[in-house]
Amino acid sequence: MEWKAQWIRPSFDLGDIAPLFSKSFTAKGRVKEAKLYITALGIYEAELNGKRVGDYVLAPGWTTYNKRLQYQVYDVTEQLKEDNCLLVTVGKGWYRSRLVGWETSEIQQELRKNPAGLLAQLEIGYEDGTSETLITDETWSFGESHVRFSEIYDGETYDASLTVITGEGNQVQSFDGPSHTLILQQGEEILEKERVHGASLFHTPKGEVVIDFGQEVTGYIELEVDAKAGEEVELSHAEVLDKEGNFYTENYRSAKAKYRYICKEGKQTYKPKQTFFGFRYIRIDQFPGGVEAAKLENFTAVVVYSDIKRTGYLSCSNPKLNQLFDNIIWGQKGNFLDIPTDCPQRDERLGWTGDAQVFVKAAALNYDVEKFFTKWLADLAADQGEDGRVGHVIPDVLAGESSAAWADASTICPWEIYLAYGNPQILASQFDSMKKWVGYITAHTKDTHLWTGGQHFGDWLGLDAPSGSYKGSSREDFIASAFYAYSTSLVVKAGKVLEEDVSEYEALYDSIVAAFRKAYPEYYTQTECVLAAHFKLAPDCQAAADQLASMVKECGVQLKTGFVGTPYLLHVLSDYGYGDLAYSLLLRESYPSWLYPITKGATTIWEHWDGIMENGDFWSADMNSYNHYAYGAVADWVYGVAGGIKAMEEFPGYERVVVAPKPDERLDWLKVSLETRHGLIRSEWKKVAGAWRYEIETPVAAYVTIAGKSYEISRGIHTFFSNI
């Protein structure tokens, strides 16, 4: 398809009101096939002859708009009639909404100045062999739509009582919009994936009328109401109630997250489709007949996320662990909305690179995220500076410096996606970006072969942080140098897969390791021990792991690690003979632990281990999300160590597999399964008559280790036993 359409926009400013573009046309004959190609500077929703076009919500999705703007293609053959009316509403979306509660990059500020632009082309093929192309141009009209306001953080106001004039509206203006940046939809579509009904409706001590959906979700409320024209429904969203049981929104910071609907006459339904919210509770602020008239059945939560397919399942005999597994899945669903976001509710919802690299491995086990990450990594490469700089968030609306362990998403994510799905294409597409990232460090360090200097997030949220700081006390140069080594090692591995000459990077890697050992002969924190052992930087990794185990035990079997150390903590313990201790951390229920939030009713993963403290107080409203997937990374330990299913670098994509389950007496049974590109891999163990019974199903040859003994098995279902 060749674009012939012109970008159109309203010929005068409508302010916050989303324009409604319209075009009426008559088909010239019997339609054989019709396709609509469409995109917008904002979020579009198209309607052909009264019916929504496609199921894609929040289209065209979020990309590095100044370099890559996706368009979508819809088959509208069935929707076309003789006389047709095509209507398109264009809201602000990520393109033109305020993004982040603080200052954004210049590019972002420029993008926001753009008009509500629309580009559409309808290709019609007739049964008589002729064809026709209908394009956006100055023959289109525009008017005000029902959407009076819509922004990503602040919500939507929709006035259904208004009579919207279509067809005879105002003439649009064509303009010189983006053309060389247009790309065909690359990621997964964003869809309405699930519906959750309210679990209870109640009054808070303050007298607020609140509905609890029983689950924190990302999406919006579908309203069903019988009302008089002009009556209003207003809703607020929240993740938690405070310790008195009142509705709590302070942790949304400046995000208003408001839902306002002005009714038309009679029975009606409405859902805002140009914004989204992260919430478990809603407060009814206004309702026809008064808030007391609101009923549970008036509201349904519609859950929205990228159309990723579930591949991994975890379950075991401990109900709290099962809740954790469930929360990890909900954390992923709530934050895989076109890009991997840190959280879905406050004035951020950004593609934080650190969070993405921490979670990518677990993400690729839980769901098939190859396409999802392929798109996001292409944005990462597009946003990368000439000098190799990688922003804190992708799309890079912040334009800050590069931080170690955040910008390393540029090497870690492609490598994990390759291991999970076995397709070297992701490495081929990202290889330049991976090398550029390592080159950036080499050029910006103060000390050769280390990464010293720079501005980093450190071991973000580490519990050994000095008072008043978000950064754990692990040395920033230590972390930065460790990730410099790790990223370089991944460039070497990727280069070998691609049959590139990587001798330069091999030599660099050796030099980094040597410099690291010299600069950091001692480790002072749990995270430092974790990195030294996990990245094989310590001259004696066993000693680093021994030190880690002592540190964990000395403080009463507690983790002190933050974003950087936590994902590898249990791996290091179990890799070096402390499997029991790893399980102790996983099964611990008091703060700090993965299960502590479960004891406080969590239905997603929290940003802080003590988002709600023992006494019911909150962490400061400043940085307190209840849907932050990063610590859900622990799932990869459950798949890979407890269940024992591991990808092999020599056979990526589970073409062959290692299965080495590690049961623990504190659990009676555990089941792990993974739908791979080669079929289902399943590993289960349970206590049977005083022994462990294992059942392993594999679609490919597998190398199994049970209680220290190794076996090579072929495809099929195999059972093993070992002593408890």
Ligand code: BGC
């Ligand atoms: C985000 C994090 C992110 C961090 C960077 C926060 O505001 O929510 O998850 O990684 O900033 O330190």
